[in-house]
Amino acid sequence: MPPSPFSVSIAYINNVTLFSCATPVMLDYQVPCLGDPGSRIYAVFSNRRLKFLIPYLRSCSKMYDLSVPFGDWVGNDGVLQFKWSKPNCRECEGKGKRCRWKNNGTNGEIECQHVRKPSNTWKLVVTGGILGSLLLVLLMIAAYRVYSADRKEKESRLRIERFLEDYKALKPSRYLYADIRRITNQFKDKLGEGAYGTVFKGKLSSEFFIAVKVLNSSKGDGEEFVNEVRTMGHIHHVNVARLVGFCADGFVRALVYEFFPNGSLQDFISSADCKNSFLGWDKLQDIALGIAKGIDYLHQGCDQRILHFDIKPHNILLDQNFTPKISDFGLAKLCSKDQSMVSMTTARGTMGYIAPEVFSRNFGNVSYKADVYSFGMLLIEMVGGRKNIGSTIENTTNEIYYPQWIYNLLEEGDDLRIHIGEEGDGKIPKKLAIVGLWCIQWHPVDRPTMKTTVQMLEGEGESLTMPPNPFLPTGPTTRNGSIPARRLELEAIAELE
Structure with a gap:
């Protein structure tokens, strides 16, 4: 057993017998540290006659005998006195070390020990975890912003591409007959037919639909075709239909308009x-x-x-x-x-x-x-x-x-x-x-x-005032209102070819 700085002053040693009792009894010493919830442990001096103890031990059973040291009497009790032998640690402390009892030493020998600073590992772990979490959040935010910016950029490029596709149709373009067949899906969707031609639905892009009017080759000398292209080619007004393009390929003549889903008035x-x-x-x-x-x-x-x-x-x-x-x-x-x-x-x-x-x-x-x-x-x-x-x-x-x-x-x-x-x-x-x-x-x-x-x-x-009766075959009338009532002698001019 290694040496200890403690020493005990023992006055005498007595033999005692330990009993385990199911109920409380009137005995000399109870040992609480050995008991459990179902029993109580009592110590009885072995030199006492058992015949005097039998009435008290009926609910008890003997455990074992042992020797117990007793100390000097202090007041009315015998007390075991522990004494402490303080080691000389000055030499260790002078070296900035700690001293301790030497494990295998004799006669209370001591040894010096290096002082270990408190470990900061847990602090480093907690700090690293917090910093790692913050870094992960920042990386996620940065990744989301990069993804969002990339998506917006792609949407912007797609919008520009669509605009450029549609912008090609802002001015009348000339199409081949093969183009007309392609954009009308081989003239699959017929919208209507009139005296001057047949109208088919088509599309130039995924979002730009058109109506293609294929003119009858047997009608007129091409005047209607020329008029449409010449007149509508430079018209830009919200209340005028736009001519997207035309086709004059051999005997085929076609006019390409915007498509209006609600038809005509x-x-x-x-x-x-x-x-x-x-x-x-x-x-x-x-x-x-x-x-x-x-x-x-x-x-x-x-x-x-x-x-x-x-x-x-x-x-x-x-x-x-x-x-x-x-x-x-x-x-x-x-x-x-x-x-x-x-x-x-x-x-x-x-x-x-x-x-x-x-x-x-x-x-x-x-x-x-x-x-x-x-x-x-x-x-x-x-x-x-x-x-x-x-x-x-x-x-x-x-x-x-x-x-x-x-x-x-x-x-x-x-x-x-x-x-x-x-x-x-x-x-x-x-x-x-x-x-x-x-x-x-x-x-x-x-x-x-x-x-x-x-x-x-x-x-x-x-x-508004009522106008003159327009169904009376008379000359120009005199009227009330903001419209001047006078005949205008206007010169007849030739058409612009």
């Missing part, structure tokens, strides 16, 4: 009494105003004045937001802006929308006012939802020209007898009808310009 006004196709008067007023602005642009906004000569609902296309687009410039004419009239050898246009002077010079020379007349007829049709070339039956016996019937109702202050819609406001159709009647005056000088027409549509309907 004709589809929505041919039956205004049908609630399923009725757009509402607010929307119809916006469409009428857009058409008027588009025609005004053709007359005043281009380098040369463009006369359409075929304004009608079928030639007004509607995009996804029902924004009107004027299309089909096959009958259009170009003239200088400083001269107002064009000479024509034959009438052109669609029956019901052709101005009187186009048929007979008795009503005046042909000018941009012919488009004003066609627009007026379009407004009347938007109000009534029926063809202007037909008639309506009143009192079941007399047939009357529909625009004249509308004029008679307004002149008499009667209701227009048309579908009003849920808003229940008849002010808009009345305003459209009055503007339309101003535009269809027999003589060109009595009609407003498209600029004035736009102002009339943008203003309040209550400020």
